Amino acid sequence: MSxxxxxxxxxxxxxxxxxxxxxxxxxxxxxxxxxxxxxFTELYxxxxxxxxxFYKMDAQSQLAFLCAEFLLKDNTVKDTSPxxxxxxxSCANSSNDTDIKYWENARQAPSPAAFVxxxxxxxxxEICIRHGFKGENSCFIFNTFDTAFQVNYVNSLLEKRAKVxxxxxxxxxxxxxxxxxxxxxxxxxxxxxxxxPELINKTISNYAGID
Amino acid sequence: xxxAVYIVGRGVISALGDDLCGNRQSLLQSxxxxxxxxxxxxxxxxxLPAAExxxxxxxxxxxADMPVNTTRTALLSMIAAKEAFDSFNLPDKLNYRxxxxxxxxxxxxxxxxxxxxxFAVDTTKGKLHDVIHxxxxxxxxxxxxxxxxxxxxxxxxxxxxxAANAMIYAARLIRNGYLDWAIAGGTDALSxxxxxxxxxxxxxxxxxxxPFDDTRKGLNLGEGAGYVVLASEKIVxxxxxxxxxxxxxxxxxxxAYHQTASSPEGRGNFDAMSxxxxxAGLQPSDIDYINLHGTGTANNDSSEGIAISRLFGSDxxxxxxxxxxxxxxxxACGGIxxxxxxLAIEEGAVFPNLRxxxxxxxxxxEPQTNLLEGKEIRHVLSNSFGxxxxxxxxxxxxxx
Amino acid sequence: MQELINxxxxxxxxQLNLKHIKPEEIGDDQPLFVDGLGLDSIDALELIVLLQQKxxxxxxxxxxxPKVFHTVRALAEFIxxxxxx
Numbered sequence: 001m002s003x004x005x006x007x008x009x010x011x012x013x014x015x016x017x018x019x020x021x022x023x024x025x026x027x028x029x030x031x032x033x034x035x036x037x038x039x040f041t042e043l044y045x046x047x048x049x050x051x052x053x054f055y056k057m058d059a060q061s062q063l064a065f066l067c068a069e070f071l072l073k074d075n076t077v078k079d080t081s082p083x084x085x086x087x088x089x090s091c092a093n094s095s096n097d098t099d100i101k102y103w104e105n106a107r108q109a110p111s112p113a114a115f116v117x118x119x120x121x122x123x124x125x126e127i128c129i130r131h132g133f134k135g136e137n138s139c140f141i142f143n144t145f146d147t148a149f150q151v152n153y154v155n156s157l158l159e160k161r162a163k164v165x166x167x168x169x170x171x172x173x174x175x176x177x178x179x180x181x182x183x184x185x186x187x188x189x190x191x192x193x194x195x196x197p198e199l200i201n202k203t204i205s206n207y208a209g210i211d
Numbered sequence: 212x213x214x215a216v217y218i219v220g221r222g223v224i225s226a227l228g229d230d231l232c233g234n235r236q237s238l239l240q241s242x243x244x245x246x247x248x249x250x251x252x253x254x255x256x257x258x259l260p261a262a263e264x265x266x267x268x269x270x271x272x273x274x275a276d277m278p279v280n281t282t283r284t285a286l287l288s289m290i291a292a293k294e295a296f297d298s299f300n301l302p303d304k305l306n307y308r309x310x311x312x313x314x315x316x317x318x319x320x321x322x323x324x325x326x327x328x329x330f331a332v333d334t335t336k337g338k339l340h341d342v343i344h345x346x347x348x349x350x351x352x353x354x355x356x357x358x359x360x361x362x363x364x365x366x367x368x369x370x371x372x373x374a375a376n377a378m379i380y381a382a383r384l385i386r387n388g389y390l391d392w393a394i395a396g397g398t399d400a401l402s403x404x405x406x407x408x409x410x411x412x413x414x415x416x417x418x419x420x421x422p423f424d425d426t427r428k429g430l431n432l433g434e435g436a437g438y439v440v441l442a443s444e445k446i447v448x449x450x451x452x453x454x455x456x457x458x459x460x461x462x463x464x465x466x467a468y469h470q471t472a473s474s475p476e477g478r479g480n481f482d483a484m485s486x487x488x489x490x491a492g493l494q495p496s497d498i499d500y501i502n503l504h505g506t507g508t509a510n511n512d513s514s515e516g517i518a519i520s521r522l523f524g525s526d527x528x529x530x531x532x533x534x535x536x537x538x539x540x541x542x543a544c545g546g547i548x549x550x551x552x553x554l555a556i557e558e559g560a561v562f563p564n565l566r567x568x569x570x571x572x573x574x575x576x577e578p579q580t581n582l583l584e585g586k587e588i589r590h591v592l593s594n595s596f597g598x599x600x601x602x603x604x605x606x607x608x609x610x611x
Numbered sequence: 612m613q614e615l616i617n618x619x620x621x622x623x624x625x626q627l628n629l630k631h632i633k634p635e636e637i638g639d640d641q642p643l644f645v646d647g648l649g650l651d652s653i654d655a656l657e658l659i660v661l662l663q664q665k666x667x668x669x670x671x672x673x674x675x676x677p678k679v680f681h682t683v684r685a686l687a688e689f690i691x692x693x694x695x696x
Contacts, residue, residue, distance in 0.1 A: 110410065112660065121601055
């Protein structure tokens with residue numbers, strides 16, 4: 001990997017899952033009024049992923065999995081090794097939704113399968129296992145998505161330590177959820193807009209304007 | 212070579228002691244802090260040993276100078292972070308761009324689980340005030356506020372690699388000119404939630420743990436907090452006392468294998484260790500001591516041992532797990548063990564891997580079983596491997 | 612024994628959240644781990660919980676798991692042999 005690459009981080013793709021909608025690269029791909037558990041199952045089936053482990057994940061990991069699945073569906077990034085791929089996520093409620101569910105069961109019999117998900121970064125693990133990503137990964141806790149922080153962090157990572165980053169926000173708490181992931185690349189070959197706070201904010205506003 | 216980041220302050224509280232001095236003493240006297248549970252109200256108090264900090268919340272609140280209903284995670288954090296802050300002798304330090312990067316996984320669970328116990332039975336019971344600091348970020352913010360740090364305040368939560376990752380992030384902020392100095396590390400308090408959860412995974416030992424022993428049965432949980440103060444060369448030039456240790460390399464990688472288990476050959480572990488060496492511009496033969504992640508579980512120790520064999524071959528440094536002293540302090544372990552790594556360099560010591568008896572069949576080496584002193588320890592590799600496949604290695608080096 | 616086997620299949624699907632599988636699709640002698648149903652180490656722990664909760668049998672050593680849980684039939688035989696009356 002060239003350490004003096006003059007290329008800049010390029011924004012390539014986005015995926016939003018929120019309020020019963022799946023929006024990929026600005027287009028509403030699917031929407032549903034089903035309750036959240038059924039909605040996630042519908043998305044899973046729509047994704048065509050043959051991955052039964054999906055059903056064992058907690059809700060937040062399922063959300064992260066699905067968002068990454070659709071983000072990377074038509075991935076055209078070439079010539080990368082697993083170590084070139086990094087994942088950076090933020091959330092507000094950590095793993096609290098699962099913590100509560102685990103706790104409620106734990107009074108009878110603690111469930112090991114539930115306990116496994118009482119950490120916010122396991123959702124990153126699920127993405128990495130699914131796609132074989134071995135590069136750097138980190139999970140931050142913020143009250144709300146901090147665009148400046150995220151863009152800065154990711155661009156910094158892409159300067160020397162990674163060529164591709166799957167990053168964004170995934171949060172699930174008490175049936176309320178929001179996930180948006182972005183794919184940003186720095187390999188000198190991919191075409192797209194410069195990854196910047198302005199672009200990310202515009203992407204988020206565009207999403208918010210979709211009915 | 213990337214710019215050096217120096218250790219210019221340290222603070223720690225664990226079952227080994229209330230501060231750096233107490234911890235150093237216990238380490239040098241081979242005095243472990245793992246025993247029967249006396250403080251936490253749990254059905255496992257007769258069954259599972261743990262390394263508790265031997266103070267009630269009331270006593271910790273007094274030591275931390277915080278309200279008595281503060282969460283235990285925040286109290287431990289405050290005590291260690293304050294020691295680190297006070298040990299950093301930069302005049303007018305708050306006039307510089309300072310950060311607080313803290314890690315935890317438990318958050319305010321110690322208070323929440325007590326609240327839930329009452330609330331679950333009767334929704335008019337339980338004090339809501341006890342749960343306002345439940346989330347992981349609250350502990351960080353309470354401590355940052357009390358110390359007066361504002362420039363960058365954030366929380367990392369990546370299981371057992373959390374504090375190590377916090378140090379990486381702080382180092383990068385300093386190297387890239389966003390901060391002049393930062394306090395980085397982690398904290399976690401023992402809770403019923405954690406004990407019950409780990410017990411359901413059947414990876415707890417009901418006796419004192421024996422990491423890297425062929426007959427090991429699991430880990431013992433611990434609690435505590437450990438923070439280092441990291442600073443740039445520019446800041447170091449202003450100090451009366453020059454630092455003796457720097458953070459010279461680090462790397463993070465994902466094992467991409469399983470939610471909680473490591474791949475049998477420890478691929479993620481290998482990637483993190485080799486990445487840290489590359490970043491530091493060092494060869495495996497430059498490492499004098501490895502502070503192992505060494506939890507005592509069948510899976511971790513085997514994977515970590517195999518990865519080390521692959522990386523170091525037959526030219527192995529000294530190795531030991533200080534979790535044989537402190538138990539597994541979860542999010543805090545990267546911070547506490549970073550401090551122990553700096554002590555190894557300063558003291559020229561290798562702390563023993565306690566209670567070791569049988570070499571692991573799949574390995575061709577044993578950890579260090581008795582205390583060594585008077586050794587030249589120039590570079591220490593510290594491993595922290597977390598659930599979710601999150602693997603981090605840090606390298607600490609003696610300043611010439 | 613067959614009744615226990617059928618009940619176990621139901622319980623396994625519920626306990627392990629195997630939403631993509633119907634109980635009757637699990638073979639009596641189908642390997643549950645690695646091949647066959649493809650369960651993993653966390654699933655094994657959940658089955659240990661199931662043994663405890665539903666049948667009062669405590670499996671103290673998780674390493675016995677692969678043998679005890681090898682197939683549904685093996686599990687049914689183990690329960691029959693060990694269940695406290």
